[in-house]
Structure formats: C-alpha cells, structure tokens
Amino acid sequence: MGNLNDSTYERIWGLVLEGELLPGDRLDERILAARLQVSRTPVREAINRLVQDRIVARIPYKGNTIVALSRKNISDVYVTRQELEGLAVKLALPRMSDLDIQHCAELVRQCDEALENGDLVAYGDFDRQLHEFIVTKSENTAVEHMLSLLSRQIQMVRAIGNRQPHIAEDAAVNRHLFLEALQTRNPERASELLKKHIDDVRLSVIANITD
Template sequence: MDDSADVKAPEAHDGAAPLRRLALFEVVAEQLREMVLEGELLPGSRISEKRLCESFEVSRTPLREALKVLANEGLVELLPNRGAKVTEVDPREVADLFEVMVELEALSGQLLAQRAGDAQIEELRALHRQMLEHYRRQERVEYFRLNQRIHRRLAEISGNGVLLELETALNLKITRARYAANMQLGRWDESAREHEAILEALERRDGEALARAMRDHMRKTGDAVLEGLAAR
C-alpha cells in the first residue's frame, strides 16, 4: 500500500531459485515469535488483535493465521472467543522438556558417530574453535549464536530429519525458558569444556561416549536453566 520494499526474488532465468517470497502470515509469525521469545510480549499477557494489527500494519486475517502457527508451537494459547494469550513458562514443563531433549541429544550422538563424514567433523571442529575464540574474547552474543549454530549443525549432520525438526521445535521453548530465567549464556566455562568433550568423542567416532557427552551437556544445561527459573 505504501513504500514498503517488496521482497521478491531477482528475476532469474536460471533454474535453482528456491527462494520464495514468503506469505504475510509467515512474516508476522516470525516477528511474533521473536517478540515472545525475547519477552517483549510478557508470559500470561492477553494479546489484543487490534493493537497488534495496528503495530504490524496488517489486517486481522494474516495476524490470526500467524497466531495459529504460534499456538501450534506452544508459544501462545488460543482461548475460544476470548482471544490469545502468551503461554506461561511453567518450570514443570521446562523440566519435562529437558527430560526429553536429553534423550534426543543422546540419539543425535549415536547417529553422528555412525554418519558424520570427515569433512563434517572438521567443519564442526572449526565452528568449535571459532566459538572458543568468542569465549576467549568474552563476546557473549556471538558465542551464544555460534553455540546455537553448532547444536543445529549437529542435529543436521545426524541425518534424521524428524530428529532435526523436533530438536528445533523444542529448542524454541528452551530458548524462551532461558530468556525467562535470564540465562541466555550462563555456564560459559563449563559449557565450553563439555563442548570439547563432545568434539573429542565425535572425532574418535565413539558413539557411546558421544551420546553420553551430549546427554550430559544437555542435562547440565537443563539443571542450570531450572535453577535460574526457580531463583526468579
């Protein structure tokens, strides 16, 4: 309607153009997701459709579609005839979350030991080194980003698409719990050591040890987050 920059793919006659202009509701969903994750929309608060529509400058239709997506991700709750509210961070649920995530990580570990190629292990080692460098320089945001990226890459390389999807979905909620607990990046040193153990086990292709290391890492992360939540 106005000067908004259209996101469109450059007209390429060349085949592989996987980049599609995403639907409005997807853009809105992404924005909303970020707002919920980072606590800009407070847990438990009611969501006024009208207000959000105005702030996003979209009509209610795409906003409501986006809310349905977020609802399926568990970030908002839809109360019939009563609008939507941001889901509360329930320590009990977070505990459950980690209980499951620990096992998923263990599975990732086993699969990784079987399936990771040499090049991929080197890639991970490089990312790891890079992360340690951020650690050394105390660059928190970059460290956190790389940490997330490494975990995602591990899930990708494990070669199980369903596992990757689940870890991504659960990681959403975990990230939110971290924010809620002001714990985005606690346990630097410990965490770095655990990562080292993971890399070593992977390089030895020791499935048992790798599963144990990843399980251990996730369990300790969970304990820290839960502790942070309790201390609010």
C-alpha cells in the first residue's frame, strides 16, 4: 500500500505542477480516484500529505481545495528562499570540484534545450535539479532542512512562473551569468546573481497574482 500511496501522491502533485489542478480547484476524492484508476484510500492519503505540505487547504463547506497563493504567501516563501540559497552557494562553491561545475553546466544546457523545445515540464525539472544540487553541495544540514520544508511551495510557485514564457526566458539569461560565476569560482558574484534571479521570479509572479 505504501508504494501505491506514494505513487498516487506524486501523480496528484504532478497534476498541480502541470496546471491541470489550479489554485482554488476542489479535490473530489471520487473523481480523482476514477481518473487515476485507484481506490479512494490512497487518494485520501495523498490529499492528507498535500495538506501537510500546505498545497491543499481544508475549507469549511468547500472541502479540500488547492491553495490559492496570495502575493504575501509568494513573497514570504521567495524572500526566505532567496536568503537561504544565497548562503548555500557561498558555502557550496569552495567545496565544488571541477566535475561538479561541469554537472551544473550540463544542467544549464538541458534547461536551454527544454526551453527551446517548449517543454516547460522538463525545463522546470532541470532548473529544480540545479538549485537542489547547489544546496546539497553546501553541506549545511540546517539550510537543507529549512528549504525542504518550503520545497513544495517553491515548486508550485516555480510552476506558475514557468507558465509565463518571458519569466523562463529572462531566467535563462541570468542562469548563464550564474554559471559563469561558478566557473570563475566567484562565490560572492554567484550568490548575488542567484538572489537576483529568485527575486526577479518573485516579482514577475506576484505581478500576475490578484489577491
């Protein structure tokens, strides 16, 4: 049952990331179970986990609903992310080998390729892998833990941003500048660029949000 619960959770989460379940949408256990061809039990467990992740809210008289992120919600998450990831890259870069930086370059190349092909799901995944790789290389368990608590909300905002082509295109330019800072081993510059990139996404996304 554990594997079924996990796979059902990931499938419902995938529907959120792909924009098939939008903020404000009600999650009907019966309809989701039929759509995913599973019983209602793993659907119920998945929804419970999404409530814990703060992606789903239980609203009186409406039931389980995808959270509609406000401008303040997004700002709070992204300002926190900005500071944590800015610190992470400062800690990570002195620890990174040439092979680690080559891996970052390959992820940037894959981001570019996915964007050129219009595959925003793959683009978002490669972008996420790049950020998570840097955080892992920081070897700071406190930073990793705090970001893990925000991870689903970060992915949700990233998915919203990736649906707006100009945000992804602007991010591609910043990502190459960031890679250059990694390759020249300039942690202060890398941190500055990463924080700017995260803040640019925050501002672009909240500009299109109506509270």
